[in-house]
Amino acid sequence: MSELDGMTVFRIGGEPYTREDLMKMDPVCLRALLRERVHHTIEVEIYPILLGRKKMAEKFGMQPELIMEVWKERGLSAEGDDFDWCRKYMALAAEMRAGRKVDLEEVLPTPFTEDQMEVVRQLIWDRxxxxxxVSRPVPEEMIESILEAGRAAPTGCNLDIVRFVVIRDSREFKMVWSDIPTPPDQCVLIVVCYDDRVYPTVGHDQFVPHNILYDCxxxxxxxCLMAHALGLGAVWLSCTEKTAKNFHEKYGLPPYIKQALHxxxxxxxxxxxxxxxxxxSEMIIKRGQS
Ligand SMILES: Cc1cc2nc3c(=O)[nH]c(=O)nc-3n(C[C@H](O)[C@H](O)[C@H](O)COP(=O)(O)O)c2cc1C
Known part of the structure; x- marks a missing residue:
């Protein structure tokens, strides 16, 4: 008899997921569910437990174990930074369930030096x-750095729903509506989209649907900050429901990929x-005193 027998995975506002449900779940949603469960059941819990402010739940960290077991049983690849992160927390939880003491690799924030601070100020205030x-090619490495910066952004409940469409062919620019009708041919458009399957899977569509757009x-x-640091110029561009739908159809995206902006x-x-x-002073509604 395995510890995971009869185990289910919590779902906000719905019946918990059984192993059978997880076996059928779309891999993108299952992987997001794993990250969310590690986040909510281990990451958020572990520090209060270690600091003695909270009691460890009996099945601490077991929901992600079940998801990971199903993932492996389905023969899916468990490679990627997100999996590495999940494994670290799951290993800590396993140690704690076994009653062993754990050391966290804590990296506490330290103040920047004055020189580093100058760069931060420049980034925030000069962007x-x-x-x-101008019509000048943007090197691929720069686009890669910009996309990596987008990947590093915070994401609600660690669900990682943001997706990118990079458009470099100027003939395709007109598919994406904006109030900048004709960007020069060497410009790059990065359409920020999201995978609309994930929120209903974890039940977040019922409680925090707005987080989707915050993520984007x-x-x-x-x-945009990375573009500025690279010496490039960027701008956020809005879409409307109609123009997003238009892009979706013209570009031929799957139904669950939705545009948020570009x-x-x-x-x-x-x-x-x-x-x-x-x-x-006019932006602050109320300011607590120390
Ligand atoms: C949510 C959002 C939507 C925006 N949409 C557009 C847009 O559709 N077209 C545009 O030219 N600029 C757009 N912008 C850029 C703003 O106009 C710009 O950030 C603002 O005027 C302040 O200027 P700054 O970015 O140079 O500080 C958008 C910015 C944000 C944050």
Whole structure:
């Protein structure tokens, strides 16, 4: 008899998933469920447990074990950074279930040096939206760095739903509607999409559906910052329901991939006066005193 016999996986607002359900689940959703379960049942719990603020649940970390077992039974590849991360937390949980003491590889935030801080300030305060570009190729490594920055953005409940479509062929630019009708041919459009199958699987569509667009926004912002650091100019570009549908049909995306926005990136043609914000005092509704 295995420890996992009869084990189920919690689903918000629905019946828990049985092993049989997991065996049938789409792999993209199953992998997202694994990350979410590691996040909610181990990552979020482990620190309060180790700090003595919370009691360890009897089956601590067992839900991800069941998902991982099913994943392997289905012959799916468990390679990737997300799997490595899951395995680390699952190993810690296993040690704790066995009553052994664990050491966390804690990397505490440390203040930046003054030089590093200057770079951060430059990044945050000098970034601006660029809407005019020259016709000069953007090297592939730069696009890779920009996409990697998008990948590093935070993601609600660690579900990783953001997807990218990179459009480099200027003939395809017109498929993506924006108020910049004709970006020059060497520009790159990165369409930020999401996989719409994941939220209903974990039940998050019922409680935090807005997180989907926050995820896309976080990725877009990370990418614009990286573009700026690389000396490129980028801008966020909105879509409407209608224009997103149009892109979806013209580009031939699967039904579950939805567009949230896109960014245009290229070599800036002209500088622009950096927009400035309203005073901080007018943005703060209430400020607690220390
Ligand atoms: C959610 C969002 C949607 C945006 N949509 C567009 C857009 O459709 N077209 C556009 O030219 N700029 C768009 N922008 C860029 C804003 O106009 C720009 O960030 C703002 O004017 C401030 O300027 P800055 O980015 O240079 O600081 C968008 C920005 C955000 C955050």
């Amino acid at each position: 601006r939206s660029v809407r005019d570009w 926004a976080a990725a877009a912002d990370h990418m 960014i245009a990136v290229g070599w800036a043609a002209a500088g622009s006066i950096k927009s400035l914000r309203m005073p901080l």
